[in-house]
Structure formats: structure tokens, C-alpha cells
Amino acid sequence: MRSADDDRTTRARIRDAAVVLFGRDGFDATSVRAVAAAAGVSPGLVIHHFGSKDGLRLACDRYIVDEFIGRKGELASGRASALIEQWLADVDRMTPLIDYAARMLTSDTPSADSLFDALLAGTAAMIDEQVAAGIIRPPIDRDVTALYLTLYGLVPLIMQRQLARGLGAERITTEAIRRSTLPILDLYTHGLYADDRFLVAAQEALERTNGPRSDKGENDPNQDPDPPRRRVS
Amino acid sequence: MRSADDDRTTRARIRDAAVVLFGRDGFDATSVRAVAAAAGVSPGLVIHHFGSKDGLRLACDRYIVDEFIGRKGELASGRASALIEQWLADVDRMTPLIDYAARMLTSDTPSADSLFDALLAGTAAMIDEQVAAGIIRPPIDRDVTALYLTLYGLVPLIMQRQLARGLGAERITTEAIRRSTLPILDLYTHGLYADDRFLVAAQEALERTNGPRSDKGENDPNQDPDPPRRRVS
DNA sequence: TCGTCGGCTGAACGCATGGTCAGTATCCTA
DNA sequence: TAGGATACTGACCATGCGTTCAGCCGACGA
16 A cells, blocks of 8 residues: 555555565565555556566566665675675665565576676675785685675575574574674684694695696596595694 | 386485476476476376475475485584585585575575574584684684584585686586685685784674663663673784 | 275366456646 | 546456366285
């Protein structure tokens, strides 16, 4: 039902309702009729405005991408996990967008790819800045580091449920974030391991299977790049 | 179509076909008819064996959970990311299971919770062992650390597509893992930051909003249940 | 040689879905 | 004020879905 002071376009209201429902229940589980009802319009009008249910999805995708990397460009230029701050600052408005984005990012669509690429580029830029500023150690492989930092930063969005459960909360709250802050910063500051034995072992293992450039290719598909985990000698 | 030397139960063949299709296309996007066709049986038989499509899903969930934490208990007792090794060792067999598990873990079902809890328990146990062995530094908050390590370990499963894309591959390959090894081990060994300024700043910020017990306004529902932490230098 | 019982088939059913369309109301322009 | 475009409705359609069911088939105990 349209509230009196709702001055959004009908199109925008439909799109917003769709974002909420797609984000909450998923695309497949949400019918055009449900979106129409939530927006207070007839099912036919949804198709009239967006051509098809897929057209509606595309419009939602574009909207989300714009919201995340368009106006809020400054957000994407920081760490991906900086999203969290914005998130908590305006929960009611952000939650549907976050939920939608989380579903989107695990959905194998071009929209997902472009959103992820934008976030990745932001993370990479942030790394460069902070390396130049002496805040971050020069990484071994900048692109791979940026990739994993982006992925790790997105974990709280995509694995919201398990993260909240693990922190003993119903959903991600300020308190949950508080409790996460120090352990994560500790990991990012001192690492996890007590010494570099694994790192050195991996380095040697990689050089062993790689160094001679013996065209290791297919001959040895099972070579293990990881260091031996057991036996700390 | 059933191959001549396929000695699995019909029930098992249906379940295996379902795991493949559910994992590849998702539960909603997979019809009972498609599962039946893939298993070489009639749609009616699927219902006959599993009661309903949801019953089939449940059977698949149970099967996956068993495969991951039942027989392969030793696997779950290592780091969650140790799955990767198994994964690459037997790609054809593991891929459908991995895909299914990845969908499952992001699906808000009790099955997802129990699988995640098992993986989490395994990670926590691993941390305890390796801390006792002096391999891992004693964590600030063991449970939270275990939680994030588990989540981070699952990233390669859940974000398979973006990870592969970021590494310039079609899918996760041995080569992609190789390229990831050192940057990740470097993060886990030396951390990301050049010094502990962020960690200290966060520590102070947390103490500032927490220590004085200042009863900020609304009887403070957000008070921190965590014990005040030891200063990390 | 029966009888029956579980595995199995495939046509059929009821239903919800995405999409169409003829028609009405509302607005904008001239 | 006329007229054309646009917003919007709701009945309708075809399709594909999950599920049902009457009945077939081969195995097996009596």
C-alpha cells in the first residue's frame, strides 16, 4: 500500500519492493505477484514497467551496483569491509541492499561480476595507498592479496547468518562487530602463526616443483603447493 | 541413463543425480522431472522414494553432511581450508559435493547450520592443538578466531566463481591454488599491517566506550559482555 | 503354479507462475 | 477543450510444476 507521503515514482516503488523481496527470499522464490502486492500495484504493471521478471531483476541489479559504487564511490574506494560501518549506521535502509548484494555476489551473473570487480579495484587501490603510506607491508602479490582481502571483507555479508550464529546473536549487531574487531585486527596485524615455518616450507615446496621450470604441467596434477601441516620439526 | 556397471541402489542414483543438479543449478531451478531424467527413472519414482521434493533435499543434505563430517571426520578436524586438498585430489567426485555444500551453507537451513557447526568445531579443535604445539599464537578470543578462520576457509567454496575469475582462471585449478599459497600464508604469518597502530587504536576505542561504564543514555543495551582485554603491545 | 509385494511407469490433476491484452483512468500538450 | 500518450487494472492464457494414482512387471515364498 502506498503511503501518502511516498513521493517515489511507481517504478521506483516496485523496484524497491523487489529489492526487499529478492534479497529476503531470493529471486526464484519471489513471484511477480508478490512484488506487485508489496508495491501496492497490479501484477500487469510490473511487467509494463520492466518488460519481464528478468527485466525487473536487471533493474534491481543496476540499482544495487549504482548504490554501492556510484554515489558511494568513496565507500568502495576503502576496504570492502568498510561497508560494515555504513551498514550499521543506517540499518533499516541498508539491510535490504546488503541482503540483495549478498545474494547477487553468489549468483553467477554478469552483474555480480561487475560489482565484485568494482569492489576488488577499490581494495587494490586502497592497498596501493596504504603501502605507499607505510601502513601496509608490501605484499608478495598485490593482486592476489587484494582478491583475498575483498573476499574476506565480503564474508560478513554473504555468510551473515553463520557469522551471527557464531557470535551468539540473531543478526549482525554493533555488539557482534565489537567482539570481532580485536581478533580480526590481531590477525591482520600479527598474523596467526607463531613463526614463519609454514611460509618458508611453502616457499621451498613451490620452488622445488617450479624452479627447474621442468614443465611440471600434467605429469604431476596432484602436487601439493601447501606445506606439510603435521610434524613440526 | 543407467550404465551397465552401475551397482548403486536406484535410490542412491536418484540422490546422486539430485546432488549434482541441485549443486549446479540450485534447488528451486531444478525440477523433479530433471532429477528423474538424470537418474534415468520416472518422476513418480522420485516421489515414491523420497516422499516429496523437500524429502529429496533433506536426503541430499544428510548425505552431504555425512560425507563431509562423517566418514571424512579427519578432514573436518583440520582447517576448513584443508578441504581444498581433497577437492583437488579427486575433482570429478568432489566437485558436485562441494557445489552442493556451497549452496547449502548459504541457504538458511538447519542442515547448513549443523554442517557449519561441525566445521567450526573442527577448526576450534585444530586451533587448540596448534596453540598447544606452539604453532599458532594464543588468540585473543579463541571462539571468534575459530569462527573467522572457518568462514575464511570456506570462501574458496562459496565464492568459487569470483576467486577463479580474480586468479584469471575458469575454475579453481592447482595453478590457482599455487598462486594463492604464498600471499595467504604471508598474511597468516606476518599479518597485513606494517605495525600495530590500528590494533592499538581499536583497543583504546573499545576501552573508551566500554571501560567507564558510562551508562550512555538508554540504559545501554549495548554494553559489552566481553571481558576487558589485555593490552597487546 | 499361484499370490503378493515392492519397484516402477506415465498419464493425469490441480495449481501457481510469468506473461498478455483489452479496456479504463489520468495526465500532458496543443 | 480535444486528443493522444501514458499509467494502470484485472481477467485471462499457456506452461511447467509437484504430486497422485491406477496399473504393470519381475522376484520370491508357499
